[in-house]
Amino acid sequence: MLSVFFSYSHEDETLRNQLEQQLAILSRQQVITTWHDRRITAGEVIDHAISGNLEAADIILLLVSPAFLASDYCYDREMLRAMERHEAGKAVVIPVILRPCEWHRTPFGKILATPTDGKPVTQWPDRDTAFLEVARAIRAAAEKLQRTVQPRSTPVPTPLEVKSLPEGATNWAPRSSNLRIAKTFTERDRDAFQHETFNYIARFFEASLVELQARNKGIEGAFRRIDANRFSAAIYLDGRAIARCTVFMGGAHFASGIAYSADETNDSNSFNENLNVEADEQMLYLKAMGMAFRRSVDEKLSQEGAAELYWGMLIEPLQRR
Template identity: 65%
Template sequence: MRSIFFSYSHADEALRDQLEEQLAILKRQQVISTWHDRRILAGSEFDPSIDANLQAADIILLLVSPAFLASDYCYEREMTLAMQRHERGEARVIPVILRPCDWHDAPFGKLLAAPRDGKAITQWPDRDEAFLQVAQAIKAAAKDTGASPVRSARSDAPPIAPPAAAPSSFSSGPRSSNLRLAKEFSERDKDRFKLETFEFIARFFENSLGELEARNQGIEGAYRRIDANRFSAVIYRAGKSLARCTVFVGGQFFANGIAYSSSETSDSNSFNECLTVEADDQMLYLRGMGMAHYGGNRDSKLSQEGAAELFWAMLVEPLQQR
């Protein structure tokens, strides 16, 4: 069984939980065991516990994000020690890119990152697919005989001290690693997520229209913010309108949704697709009604990036057809 250490910023704890959920089958099959600082028992010393588990790990996951790079503890301490062990062949380091950031020039930038192409997990339309790719990379590393840590051959190497534990009747006994609890999301949380997603989609469209215009001769993009809850977008070729849309929040029949209409409209009761905010036991996400693309997005748990990509694909589809 390979031991896995999570090096991460607490700002990314929810994403770490989702990754650990994807690793559940590997833990059930006793392919891996996992450890992170939330496993430290009350009364234990923080630094020695982390150092001992980091030194003992076979695979070290660097959960990379702006918060990770900004954390002196994550970057200067955990990452430095992880890379030293990787370079000595004692462990394998896998960078897992959680959120977009400038990580390529970091010491671990030379390593193959997950998910595929180092695309940040939060930028995937379906986060489950991204986490699955990470889990598959971890599985491959765990089963690779070359991933077996090459322990120091020096006979005088000091043994790794076990983590300090609180004096209790269960601190040294067996316990489950399945300690993740279900999270609850209030109506306020869902409303905030909906509005934040709408603002993200608005910025996404404005930037994408500008980039589309810059890359394609004869193409012009027009973005117009109508009010706090609505914007429109139009794409022209040689001055002729080829595609247009309106994206807006709420409506008589979908107050908790974000709707897309393939026309410029002030009507809030007709649309071509609508995304509603839903939640599972770990995160908030968006789900489409399936009106676009024959329902292909109905079963997907869309991130903010995924929602924006879905609406953008609907806008540019007429320009991509021959």
Template identity: 60%
Template sequence: MLKRQGVIDTWHDRRIGAGQEIDAAIDNHINSDEIILLLVSPDFIASDYCYNIEMARAMERHAAKEAIVIPVILRACDWHHAPFGKLLATPEDGKPVTLWPDRDVAFLQVAQAVRKAVERCRKDVPIPASQIARSATAIPQPPSPLPATSPRSSNLRIAKSFTQRDKDQFLLDTFEYIARYFENSLQELQARNPGYEGVYRRIDANRFSAVIYKDGRDVARGTVFTGGQLGAGIYYSQGDSLAGNSYNESLSVNADDQTLYLKTLGMSHFSGHDQKLSQEGAAEALWGIVITPLQRER
């Protein structure tokens, strides 16, 4: 919508055309664009070029009030100690996009942050006299000395198809991801909350349990399992379910024309029904069933 309204014009290094000098193209934009998004992930931090050159220059211009830098936290990483760690990140509270049950909600917050930055930019950053005649609905951009790439459509998506093998593997990979997610979350909950203890137990290849104790008293107990008589799916059962097949929530694998995703049955109001969930979102949906009642305790 920002582009359709003419509020922004965008650039990224995938727009560098064949024969163009890569460093010069990037330098041209990093030294002139008014809003710079840092797409933060472990790969971003590990990249010497992104971290030491692009980010360093962006932060210099931010400090000089020549540009607005917005950290967009895509994936979980130790970003708070970086030079941009002092900036207010998006999505809200710096929660990584991949950890949101619905990624569209996360990216909406990113878009809203960009819109607010544009409003500040128009108010606070003086427009060079040479650009006063340019459209008031677009962010001023100095003309590029580099040749433009050939025009093309951005509508290049082709429908994909997924086999049953793809779906089965995705289900197994998701179960293992949820198992690690619960184990790590229980450890971190215990570390952050005195008096609480989180216990993870891997029962077998297809089942694990999670228990939370408060001052030695169990206050949450659940089991996650897959397979069995219930068929393909991942199931959550309140309490200990070591052999039975009863459950309080389930996840199934679905597909659209682009990707595999997970969907809850909607038996629990903590689980994000009707959303297309990533593996992270699915894990958070089940974890929410465990943790949300404790967060509501007085």
């Protein structure tokens, strides 16, 4: 099996866990084995353990984010050494762009990044789809390495021979890479995520209307924040209203999440689509009721995906012209 090393900031640990889930099938199929600093056990010297596994890795994943670029340890110690090994042909570096940041002019900026086109994972409507792209890229790299690299021989120790271990691998023993445990999300967590998402959608709409107006002659956008739980948006072509909507929280019955109404209204009882907060064992996400028939009801939407869904509903009349 090929060894995969995760270089990442602890601020991105949740995203790393989600990626590791996607890579589980590669581990089951004995294509790769993964390592990151959460595998360090009591009694090990942390720097030695990280350095030893970095030096032994066949594939090094750089989980790129603003926090990664700001970390002296990630950037100066792990990334720079990873690039030295990459350029010497001793390892393959794969940048995985987690969150938007200025990564193109870094030492690894010349390497083809994943997901596709280097689009940050957090900007994909469905993060599972983004991490699937990453997993496929890692599988392709692993299969290429397996074709070109000689298998490592593992000599059988004689009774008088003591097998040496990599530097930092003290107290080593084989163990499972499946060490994730299910997370529990409280009602407070869900409520906070819903409010954060609503505010994200509001900012998304306001900025998108400004940009739409700047790019298209005769188009005007109007955004109005009515209160903490409601905003409206309208698009005009040569002064004539082409599209309107209201997005709100706190509706009755089925609209208990974040609802979309294809009109400017103060009514909270009617709507065209609704997003509810749900959770799996690792993260909170948004799920559409499917009333607009624009996405699968099984799709797990990020905040970006939720905003794109509602923006697509607003701008659709202009795209049919």
